[in-house]
Structure formats: structure tokens, C-alpha cells
Amino acid sequence: MNKIFLRLVLCVFGFVLSAACxxxxxxxxxxxxxxxxxxxxxxxxxxxxxxxxxxxxxFLVDRKISRLEKGKD
Amino acid sequence: MDVPRLFxxxxxxxxxxxxxxxxxxMMILFGVSFVYSIKYLRGFKLRNDIFAHNFAAxxxxxxxxxxxxxxxxxxxTWVTDQSQSLGSILKEPKLIGAAIALLIYGAYxxxxxxxxxMDKKARISAVYNIFAFAMLFPSIWIIPRLVGSLxxxxxxSESGNPALNFKDIDSRLRMIFYPAIIGWxxxxxxxxxxxxxxxxxxxxxxxxx
Numbered sequence: 001m002n003k004i005f006l007r008l009v010l011c012v013f014g015f016v017l018s019a020a021c022x023x024x025x026x027x028x029x030x031x032x033x034x035x036x037x038x039x040x041x042x043x044x045x046x047x048x049x050x051x052x053x054x055x056x057x058x059f060l061v062d063r064k065i066s067r068l069e070k071g072k073d
Numbered sequence: 074m075d076v077p078r079l080f081x082x083x084x085x086x087x088x089x090x091x092x093x094x095x096x097x098x099m100m101i102l103f104g105v106s107f108v109y110s111i112k113y114l115r116g117f118k119l120r121n122d123i124f125a126h127n128f129a130a131x132x133x134x135x136x137x138x139x140x141x142x143x144x145x146x147x148x149x150t151w152v153t154d155q156s157q158s159l160g161s162i163l164k165e166p167k168l169i170g171a172a173i174a175l176l177i178y179g180a181y182x183x184x185x186x187x188x189x190x191m192d193k194k195a196r197i198s199a200v201y202n203i204f205a206f207a208m209l210f211p212s213i214w215i216i217p218r219l220v221g222s223l224x225x226x227x228x229x230s231e232s233g234n235p236a237l238n239f240k241d242i243d244s245r246l247r248m249i250f251y252p253a254i255i256g257w258x259x260x261x262x263x264x265x266x267x268x269x270x271x272x273x274x275x276x277x278x279x280x281x282x
Contacts, residue, residue, distance in 0.1 A: 034149055035149065035153075037084070038083040038084040039082075039083040039084050039085045039149055039150075040083075040084040040087075042084075042085045042088070042145060042146060042149045042150075043084055043085055043087045043088055043091075045145050046088050046091050046092060046142040046145050046146060047091055049138065049141050049142050049145060050091055050095065050138050050142060053134075053137070053138045053141065054138075054260075054264075057134055057264065058264065061264070061267055061268055061271070064271060065271055068271065068274065068275060
């Protein structure tokens, strides 16, 4: 009985130790898309912001032109 | 194209071709707007007022895009990886200066909108536009260069002045950076040109050439 108890304790100790070792080895795995590949996705986000912004702006100008065209007819 | 390999910045150094070019484009478009405002005050031709208004509008839009891209860039470099506090970013003089400059231009459009008389509107907003351009000098060019700043070009920083000094920017970046400024500015000029032509058609009856 005592032996089994000792084994169990050792086993649990081993698990905890290995878990601690594992935690030290690997960095916390997070959803770091923006920080992967040398932060290239930050550049992508910046590029897309400008593109979407320009598209919205040009679209608004386009709508103004259509309104003018309708007013003429 | 290879870029200089730097810590914290990593590949985001490539934002130089987008974020920085937006501000350069804004400055050039505001400069053009300023010239047309002076031209309006010399001859009181309504045509020049339309030019000044639309160049200022596209310039402000470029400024807003510069601000939006700057927030993304700052989030992944200054805030997280350089562990700057939010306070030090809110204190950043270039951010405050750029916000002041954009708000002054925002007031230009408010001023324009508040007149019903066309000639009065054109005349007062032309004078205000000259003041707004003059305010760009201290708010975005002088004060951020005098006090400590996270942006490059601040006193005490090792980065020197990459925006204007040829020796402080890597030649590989320069090869794309300068054409990119020209390209983005020409895109802005094109959009402004479309808006101007639209306005000229609208006001055809009012403008006597």
C-alpha cells in the first residue's frame, strides 16, 4: 500500500516537473498573426487601410458624379 | 527588395513607403492649395477657389489615412514591442501636432460651409487657408523636432533625420521611398483633379472665364 502511494506521488511529481519543463521550453502560443513573419502583416494592414480608404473616397466622388448626371437629364 | 534588418521594426520598416508618403503627399497637396488661395486673392477668380478647396480636401483625406496607418504601425512597434505606455504615446508631439494641423484644416471646411454668399465664402476661406498652411510649419515641422519624440528626427535619437537627410536613410529604402512619394502625390492630384472638374461643371453658370 505504502509502495503504491509512493509510486503515485513520484508519478504526479514527474508529471508536474515535465509540465514545468515544457512550459519553460515553449513560448506561450498566442494568435500572433500580426507578429509572425517579421511583422509583415502589419505592412499588409497598413496597405489595405490606405486602399480601402481610397476606394471609399473615390466611390463617394463617383456617387456625386452620378447625381450630377441624373440632374442634367 | 531587401530592407535593413532592425529589431522591433522588423519588416514594418516597409511602412515608410505608405505611412510616411501619405504625410508627404498631404504636405504637397496643402502647398498646392495654398498657392491657389494666393492666386484667388490676386485676381478673385472663382476657378482658383475651387482648386484650393479640392486640393485641401484631398490633402486632409491623406492626413486622415496617415493617422489611421500610424495607429496600426504604433500598435505593433511602440505599444507592444517597445513597451511604451499609452501615456507616452498620447504625449507624442508629432501626433498632437498633426492632430492640430488636421483640425485647423477641418475648421477650414466648417468655415466654407457656413457662408451663403459665394464671393465672401471664397475670399474669407482663402485667407483662412493661408493661415492654416502657415500653422503647418510649427505644428508638424518645428515643434516635434525641438522636443523629445518617438518618431525619428527627434533630438537625442540615434536615427537622425531619415525624412529629409539623404545620409540618414538607407539607400535601398531611398530607391523606393522617393518614387513612392511622387506616385502617391500624383494619385492625390488625380483625385483632386476629378473633384475640381466635377465642381467646374456644376458651377459652369457662375464662373465667367
